[in-house]
Amino acid sequence: MVQAGDVGLVTAAREVFSETLTLTSGRTLAGFELITETYGQLNAQRSNAVLICHALSGNHHAAGRYDLSDPKPGWWDLHIGPGKAIDTNRFFVVSLNNLGGCDGSSGPNTMNSATEQPWGPDFPQVSVSDWVTTQVMLAERLGIESWAAVIGGSLGGMQALHWAVHYPERVRNCVALAAAAKLTAQNIAFNEIARQAILSDPDWLTGHYQRETVTPTRGLSLARMVGHLTYMSADGMSDRFGRDTRTPSETIDSDETVFQVESYLRYQGKQFSTRFDANTYLLMTRALDRFDIAADFNDSLNDAMAVTTSRMLIIAFSSDWRFSPARSQELVDALLASGRPVSYAEIETDAGHDAFLLDEPHYTGLFTAWMQQVVI
Amino acid sequence: MRYDLTQIESWIPEGSRVLDLGCGDGAFLSRLQETRRVQGMGLELDPENLIAATQRGVDIVQQDMDQGLSNFPKSSFEIVVLAHALQVLHRPDKVLQDMVRIGREAIVTFPNFGHWRCRLHLGLTGRMPVSKDLPYHWYDTPNIHFCTVKDFEALCADLNIEIIDRDIVSGPTTALFKQLLPNLFGSTAIFRIKACD
Numbered sequence: 001m002v003q004a005g006d007v008g009l010v011t012a013a014r015e016v017f018s019e020t021l022t023l024t025s026g027r028t029l030a031g032f033e034l035i036t037e038t039y040g041q042l043n044a045q046r047s048n049a050v051l052i053c054h055a056l057s058g059n060h061h062a063a064g065r066y067d068l069s070d071p072k073p074g075w076w077d078l079h080i081g082p083g084k085a086i087d088t089n090r091f092f093v094v095s096l097n098n099l100g101g102c103d104g105s106s107g108p109n110t111m112n113s114a115t116e117q118p119w120g121p122d123f124p125q126v127s128v129s130d131w132v133t134t135q136v137m138l139a140e141r142l143g144i145e146s147w148a149a150v151i152g153g154s155l156g157g158m159q160a161l162h163w164a165v166h167y168p169e170r171v172r173n174c175v176a177l178a179a180a181a182k183l184t185a186q187n188i189a190f191n192e193i194a195r196q197a198i199l200s201d202p203d204w205l206t207g208h209y210q211r212e213t214v215t216p217t218r219g220l221s222l223a224r225m226v227g228h229l230t231y232m233s234a235d236g237m238s239d240r241f242g243r244d245t246r247t248p249s250e251t252i253d254s255d256e257t258v259f260q261v262e263s264y265l266r267y268q269g270k271q272f273s274t275r276f277d278a279n280t281y282l283l284m285t286r287a288l289d290r291f292d293i294a295a296d297f298n299d300s301l302n303d304a305m306a307v308t309t310s311r312m313l314i315i316a317f318s319s320d321w322r323f324s325p326a327r328s329q330e331l332v333d334a335l336l337a338s339g340r341p342v343s344y345a346e347i348e349t350d351a352g353h354d355a356f357l358l359d360e361p362h363y364t365g366l367f368t369a370w371m372q373q374v375v376i
Numbered sequence: 377m378r379y380d381l382t383q384i385e386s387w388i389p390e391g392s393r394v395l396d397l398g399c400g401d402g403a404f405l406s407r408l409q410e411t412r413r414v415q416g417m418g419l420e421l422d423p424e425n426l427i428a429a430t431q432r433g434v435d436i437v438q439q440d441m442d443q444g445l446s447n448f449p450k451s452s453f454e455i456v457v458l459a460h461a462l463q464v465l466h467r468p469d470k471v472l473q474d475m476v477r478i479g480r481e482a483i484v485t486f487p488n489f490g491h492w493r494c495r496l497h498l499g500l501t502g503r504m505p506v507s508k509d510l511p512y513h514w515y516d517t518p519n520i521h522f523c524t525v526k527d528f529e530a531l532c533a534d535l536n537i538e539i540i541d542r543d544i545v546s547g548p549t550t551a552l553f554k555q556l557l558p559n560l561f562g563s564t565a566i567f568r569i570k571a572c573d
Contacts, residue, residue, distance in 0.1 A: 311435075332437060333447040339393075341417065345426050345438040362423040369430035 006073065007039040007081045007088055010064035012104065015141055021134070027124040030114070034138055035060045035104035036096045039080060040088035042142075048376040049144040050086055051135060052076065052095040053152030053159035056227070056284050057276060059103035062095040063088075078359045085367040090376060091148060099134050100126045100283045108279030109210065121207025121279055128155075128291045132162045139170070146170045148376050153177035153356035154323060155284070158291045161331070165293060168309040173374045175313045175367070177356040178320050180327035181301050181334075182292040187322060190230050191285040194223035198278045207279050220278045221269030228268045233319035233352035237261060301330060306338035313370045314344045315363065317355040343370060377407075379545050380485040383566050384457060387483060387541070388412045392454035395419065395478060397441055397471070398461035402429025409433065417453075442466045445474040453479045460564075462486040463519040469531060476537055476571040485566045488544070490524030490559040509563065525559040532569060541568035 013036050021029045037060045042049060052062050054075075063080035065073050079085040080093055097105040100123060104110075108123040139147065150171050152160040157179025164174040183191075201219030203209055209216055241261040257263040297303040312335055316328035325346045335342040347363045349355045355363065377385075381404050388394060391413050396405050399418030402425070408414045418429050418436040429436045439445075442465060456479030462468050463486055475482035487509060488494075497505035504514040512519065523531070525544065532539055544562030558565075 329447075336437075336447055336452070337449050339449075339452055341415070341435045342437065343430060343435050345423065345436075348423070362427065365427040366423070366430055369427050373430065373433050 005081050005083055006077070007064040009068070010037055010039065010061075010066065010074070012037050012060060012066075014104070015138060017134075017137055017141075019137075021130075023124055023130045024127045025125055029099075029106065029124065032099055032106040032134070033104075033110075034096050034099065034106075034134060036094060036138065037061060037063075037074075038095070039063050039093040040091050042092040042144075043376065046143055046145065048091050048148050049139075049142070050091045050093045051139070051147050051150045051163075052080070052086070052093060053131075053135070053150065053156035053163075054095070054098060055152070055154040055156045056288060057224075057272070057281075058156065059101060060095045060097040060105075061103070063093070076357065078357070079364070079367065085364060085371050086149075086151065087368075087371065091371075091374075094138070094142065094144075096135065096138060098126075098131045100280060100287075102277035102280040107277070108207075108283065109277045118210040119279075120210055121282075123279065123283065125283060125286055127287050128158050128162050129166070131159055131287070132166065135159070135163070136167065136170070146172055148374050149173035149175060149371070151175040151177075152179070154179060154353065155288050155291075158288075158293070161293050162291075164308040164310050164312070165304050166296075168307060171308075171310045173313070174308070174310040175315075175370070176328075176331065177315045177367075178317055178323045178328070178353055179314070179331070180323050181294060181304075181330055183289055184327075188289045190226060190322070191289055194226050195282055195285060197222035197226065198281060201278075204278065207282075209278070215273070216278050217270075217273040220273040220276060220281060221266075223269075223278075223281060224272035224276075225265045225269040228265060228272075230322045231353040233321065233350050235319060236350040236352055239350065301334040302337045305331065305334040305340060308335070308338075308340060311374075312340065312342040313367070314342060315356070315366065316344075316346045317351065317353070317360075317363075318346055318348050319350045320353040320355065322353040377404075380459060380564050380566050383543050383545075384459065384483050384485070385411065387481075387568055388414060388455055391415075393417075393452070395448070395453040395456045397445075397456065397458045397475070398464075399425075399429060399434070399436065401425050402432045402434035402436065404457075404459070405429070405434045406432035441471050445471070445478060448474070448478045450477050451480055454481065455479050456482045458482070459485045460487070463521050463523070465521060468521050468523075469535060472531070472537065472569075473535055476569060479570075481540065481568060481570045483566070483568050484528075485564060486523065486528070487519075488525050488559065488562045488565045489522040490526060491563050492560050493563075495560070525562060525565045528565065528567065532567075536572045537569050538572045539567060539569055542566070 015034045018031045061074040062076045063074040082089045097103040100107045112119045150160045150163040157176035198219035201216035203214045203216040244260040294301040294304045316325035332344040394414045396418045405416035456475040494505045543566040544558040545564035
């Protein structure tokens with residue numbers, strides 16, 4: 001059933017861009033497609049549009065359901081809807097699947113019209129900058145001159161920051177949740193383990209698995225298990241699973257899971273491997289690794305933040321060790337150094353990195369209050 | 377509005393950048409944004425206060441003053457305010473030094489522990505004062521660093537901080553008494569300070 005506060009039934013749309021896109025790598029795409037969803041109504045002044053930037057494994061389906069029987073709504077339904085933080089009674093919300101994604105936008109699992117084969121590993125590596133370039137094209141297509149807000153968590157927060165730094169005149173408010181100016185060595189290392197898990201799967205076939213109609217599900221599943229583990233906190237896992245066991249196993253070489261946490265991680269990995277594309281996973285993690293908001297400013301984060309003109313909300317989560325509060329604090333300090341207005345909070349939670357997806361009272365309260373101050 | 381806040385307001389230049397340390401629910405900054413058209417920013421720890429201040433349209437950063445304020449650049453604000461929070465800090469001296477570095481001027485208010493009621497209470501009963509204004513016991517109070525008007529002035533001298541202006545809030549005492557013996561008759565002290573040139 002559709003509840004009060006829900007955006008209700010939604011449908012995805014396809015935007016076809018026929019112009020040639022030159023990527024930061026120098027490679028070109030002769031046209032591309034983006035899958036989008038929108039919620040709420042664009043006002044007559046076109047001043048109430050909000051862009052949602054998704055994280056590593058996200059997509060355009062951020063809120064609502066396609067069908068009443070869908071077991072789950074979109075990935076950020078807790079925060080998008082009537083009366084929610086991103087209030088669809090006020091805002092026209094635009095969400096998309098990023099270029100190189102695997103949920104309908106042009107990417108490794110879509111057809112390369114030149115070869116009439118799936119792109120697979122031949123799809124060009126894209127960057128956060130390329131994503132924002134395509135989002136700018138989408139905004140122009142929709143007639144949105146400036147966003148009331150650009151919002152994202154994690155890798156999505158990096159896109160929001162890129163918008164604020166490179167298109168200050170088009171962003172009036174910017175929200176970066178559980179984000180960072182760039183990844184740490186440890187963070188890149190986790191991504192590398194995930195990539196190696198995929199590359200070592202016998203079904204990887206140098207990325208051309210789609211031609212052979214196989215999928216490297218074991219590698220992808222293992223990659224997700226590593227990732228998912230790092231998005232949780234030790235305390236959160238202890239509370240949720242403790243040392244709870246399932247069926248006791250008598251043999252040491254058994255592949256049965258003994259502890260609930262093992263079963264949980266395997267389930268998460270398996271689910272992910274059936275819905276996500278391995279080439280996209282490599283592409284997304286590489287874009288994440290290479291992002292550095294200060295790179296175009298002689299590595300000066302202060303100089304990068306100094307060119308922003310939007311109101312800024314930065315939120316970190318206390319138990320997030322993948323994108324720790326210290327990383328968000330760096331962004332805040334750089335904004336303060338340039339005399340930019342900023343609001344910042346470190347939310348007390350044991351939900352780890354994924355807390356930005358959840359409904360923690362102080363987080364939701366602050367996010368909602370801040371968004372209510374967005375002038376449309 | 378509390379008297380010390382009215383006095384602070386009169387010292388805030390129109391359109392200035394104001395940093396309020398321990399801004400609570402942001403009501404004061406929000407008022408300054410309206411009456412003085414300041415560009416305000418608040419520092420606060422309590423999450424409920426962060427939400428309340430944000431609802432009032434105040435930019436707010438969650439940060440613990442006791443961990444230092446080195447991330448705020450020199451002279452990045454015209455005025456830095458610390459209203460009724462000096463006595464809860466672990467190192468009031470360090471915060472004062474930061475305040476006059478960050479702000480061209482700083483305004484500090486604190487309850488005067490040299491007030492005659494405090495002296496009388498301690499002198500007669502031999503126990504730490506508990507009153508309507510200071511309702512805590514010595515063991516559960518968040519107010520860990522009480523000082524008197526004289527103590528504060530001595531600290532400013534030690535830290536090379538110039539006192540630009542001073543106002544003493546008193547109870548029903550006559551203005552003359554307050555003027556002659558501020559440390560005895562003032563219940564709240566309000567200082568406007570800056571770094572010595």
